[in-house]
Amino acid sequence: MGNRNLLQYFFITLKGMAMGAADVVPGVSGGTIAFISGIYEELITSINNINPALIRIWQKQGFNAFWKKLNGNFLVALFLGIFISLFSLATLVSWLLENEPVLLWSFFFGLVAASIFFVGKEITRWNLGTLTILFAGAAIAYFITTLPASENATGLPYLFMSGALAVCAMILPGISGAFILVLLGSYKTILDAVHERNLQVIIIVGLGAIFGLLSFAKILKWMFSHYKNLTLALLTGFILGSLNKIWPWKLVLETKIIGDKAIILKEQNVFPFSFDGDPQLMFAIIAAIIGFSLIFILEKVASKK
DSSP, X not given: OOOOOHHHHHHHHHHHHHHHHHHHSTTOOHHHHHHHTTOHHHHHHHHHTOSTHHHHHHHHHOHHHHHHHHTHHHHHHHHHHHHHHHHTHHHHHHHHHHXXXXXXXXXXXXXXXXXXXXXXXXXXOOOHHHHHHHHHHHHHHHHHHHSOOOOOOOOHHHHHHHHHHHHHHHTSTTSOHHHHHHHHTOHHHHHHHHHTTOHHHHHHHHHHHHHHHHHHHHHHHHHXXXXXXXXXXXXXXXXXXXXXXXXXXXXXXXXXXXXXXEEEEEEEEOOOSOOSSOHHHHHHHHHHHHHHHHHHHHHHXXXXX
16 A cells, blocks of 8 residues: 555556546446556445544544545546546446447456466465455356346335446456446446436435445455455456456347337356457457456566566
């Protein structure tokens, strides 16, 4: 955590932007990006520091002590990046999702596949327990990716719960917050609320997200403190199981029109059929290799620092 200079905070903002861009895609988790960029445990610890004791520190020791305990500079730099991304890169990612889905999914598939190795190698001791937890995590994540999307949901208590669950998924590597919202049937309701500036819905979802974030961070922090290897194995499993959702080539079996949006209810993974003379397949493989290599390039840069 320590003291950082302005350039280091700038890099944290860039990491936040990468997390924001990932969170827009239903299937990719911002938590995965936080993990591979080396800020995951600091993020969990910083969120975990947000509690009533902070107010007492402010009253007794002043604002500087409060801000330091909060790790405020780090959180501001990171969330600034996430919000910049949600309001700018989100447009680009949405456009790619509409117009070049195979290339986008291929890039993320390579990125997430590499992050399995990245997170897995943090496990210091392999045994039957870690392997069991890894496969259980993979099975849970795989099962979640096969669930059908729900009908559109609009009840306020339900939206509060959606916000809480989505933000928990968002900080878990491998499980996508946006995808959880699609499963719960809240994705379009929340998206519409943002476009229409529906403050009631935005505030309810926001309160749910804050509740989910603060309570879930405590559980994660405890797990990292007491069962680090098992926790890492579980997270590696989640990332492994999520690959099913981000496989680039899919056959859509069932859709539903909600408003002016076609929501995919059922799809299955297929293999690309033509291996010769298909320029898109070549570009998709290149995109996956770029995504895969990016993780190791980032690690090299980080270890040099």
